[in-house]
Amino acid sequence: MGLVLLVAGTAAALPPGWQAAGRSPEARARLRAWMERLRAERLASDLVPLELRLLEEAQRAPTSEEALAWAELAAAAAPGDPRARWVLVTRPETRWAERVRHGLAALRAVVADPWVAGQLAARAALGVGLAGWATLAALLVWGAAARGRLLLHDYADAFPWRYRRWTPFGVGLFLAGAAWAAGFGPGAGLGALAAALVPYLPSRGRVLAAGAFLAAFSLPLALGLGAFDPDSSSRAWQRYLVRTGAEPGAFEPGPDADPVVRYTLAQRRGRRDEAARVAEAALARGEDPGFWHVTLGNAAYLRGRYQEAEGHYQAAAAARPDDPVPWYNLHLARLARLELRGADEALQKARSVDASAVERFEARQPPGEGDGVPAAVPVPPAWIYGPLLRPAAVPAWAGPVVGWFVWPWPAVPVWAAGLAGFVLALLAGRLAGARRSRLCPGCGVVVCPRCGYRVKGTELCAACWSLDRAEAPDPAETERVRERRRRWRRRLDRGTRLGNAVLPGWGRFLS
Numbered sequence: 001m002g003l004v005l006l007v008a009g010t011a012a013a014l015p016p017g018w019q020a021a022g023r024s025p026e027a028r029a030r031l032r033a034w035m036e037r038l039r040a041e042r043l044a045s046d047l048v049p050l051e052l053r054l055l056e057e058a059q060r061a062p063t064s065e066e067a068l069a070w071a072e073l074a075a076a077a078a079p080g081d082p083r084a085r086w087v088l089v090t091r092p093e094t095r096w097a098e099r100v101r102h103g104l105a106a107l108r109a110v111v112a113d114p115w116v117a118g119q120l121a122a123r124a125a126l127g128v129g130l131a132g133w134a135t136l137a138a139l140l141v142w143g144a145a146a147r148g149r150l151l152l153h154d155y156a157d158a159f160p161w162r163y164r165r166w167t168p169f170g171v172g173l174f175l176a177g178a179a180w181a182a183g184f185g186p187g188a189g190l191g192a193l194a195a196a197l198v199p200y201l202p203s204r205g206r207v208l209a210a211g212a213f214l215a216a217f218s219l220p221l222a223l224g225l226g227a228f229d230p231d232s233s234s235r236a237w238q239r240y241l242v243r244t245g246a247e248p249g250a251f252e253p254g255p256d257a258d259p260v261v262r263y264t265l266a267q268r269r270g271r272r273d274e275a276a277r278v279a280e281a282a283l284a285r286g287e288d289p290g291f292w293h294v295t296l297g298n299a300a301y302l303r304g305r306y307q308e309a310e311g312h313y314q315a316a317a318a319a320r321p322d323d324p325v326p327w328y329n330l331h332l333a334r335l336a337r338l339e340l341r342g343a344d345e346a347l348q349k350a351r352s353v354d355a356s357a358v359e360r361f362e363a364r365q366p367p368g369e370g371d372g373v374p375a376a377v378p379v380p381p382a383w384i385y386g387p388l389l390r391p392a393a394v395p396a397w398a399g400p401v402v403g404w405f406v407w408p409w410p411a412v413p414v415w416a417a418g419l420a421g422f423v424l425a426l427l428a429g430r431l432a433g434a435r436r437s438r439l440c441p442g443c444g445v446v447v448c449p450r451c452g453y454r455v456k457g458t459e460l461c462a463a464c465w466s467l468d469r470a471e472a473p474d475p476a477e478t479e480r481v482r483e484r485r486r487r488w489r490r491r492l493d494r495g496t497r498l499g500n501a502v503l504p505g506w507g508r509f510l511s
């Protein structure tokens, strides 16, 4: 009778006597075994339409015990769907230990859902790239405002002192024009400017900049990830629907559509010979023999063709030696043919591969007499997020945009600039060392290792150094330096307060 209903094939059709499942544990076990059979037949890990039907039943149940039983059946129908779990978490009659268990299962269902996981990975890649540019831009703005004059000072120091007034501007302008003419875009310019400012950042800022370089210049990669191949995505979506036991509406897959989808829809609509042909063709093409042999074996087993099923299970066991499913199903097929010794051997083999999985399969068997229910092979999640994350062919606009923004030579990959920036930022402190200018911690004046601002190896400027030693020759000069120190101190305090307001604990770094 169950088989007739399966041929009819609508998801929410339930076997006779199912109404008793709310009250009788016996009927509940029968319903669970029926669901297991449906799972093997329909190639669905989750029977979502059935789950929703059972949740309706839970809402209508007269007693809270029955409601709980229905909700638990719904969770068993779709273990990978968070909805039934969530209902169990929120029902007042669920015990607390069970609530925690179902809450964790709901969370795992959301995170491990192949569609969610695939989308998350792609969005995260895109987000990291954009965050890289935002961080780089913020560091550039802050670095130019707070430490820009140190860079300018060291840059001007590269010229003979008589030519430090206008020549640096001219050379800078000339360099920018030459870079522009050579094809470097604004992105490359921003990167170079940020790289020049990095040695003046505090160590935490340098680490931040290293990450930002890597993320920002790998953005073209992330864009490639974010732009999916539409054909591949729709294939992933259909597989996903198939996996959750839903049917893609009036969808009729063509002869070159995904074999998993074609097989499953043909099987659900009762066209078993067509389904078998699709599976044989997939096998002939060399697609995952473990999956397809178990699937074909289950179809044969459920139609009573035990010998044919046995052949498929044996082939599957050869292809997947460390999967208990083929061995367990082989045990069932031999049991049905009354080959008791062979059945026992297969069961021992399945137990030796994974004893706890066999225990689970046994628990799902129908109570009383009758054929066993074969264990199903779910469509692996990787078969969904694999095609989902397949990048599209690079769109026509991407090349010119990257060419304009960074540089036009595809032979020099942009991510190499990110890698160079990353290494440079991490090593900047050591590379620049004592050659870079610093700020006098006393008054904020540039302390330069080359010109006269720094005295005798101290980090203080000449004025602060002599003030420190109480050597100031002129009281008016002393007062001027003290005033400058007070101004600098107020500025630093303001910066620290602002920094702490924006990022608590980071005030000193930002000031």
Ligand SMILES: [Zn+2]
Pocket (backbone or CB within 6 Å): 440, 441, 442, 443, 444, 445, 460, 461, 462, 463, 464, 465
């Ligand atoms: Zn000073």
Ligand SMILES: [Zn+2]
Pocket (backbone or CB within 6 Å): 153, 157, 448, 449, 450, 451, 452
């Ligand atoms: Zn200098």
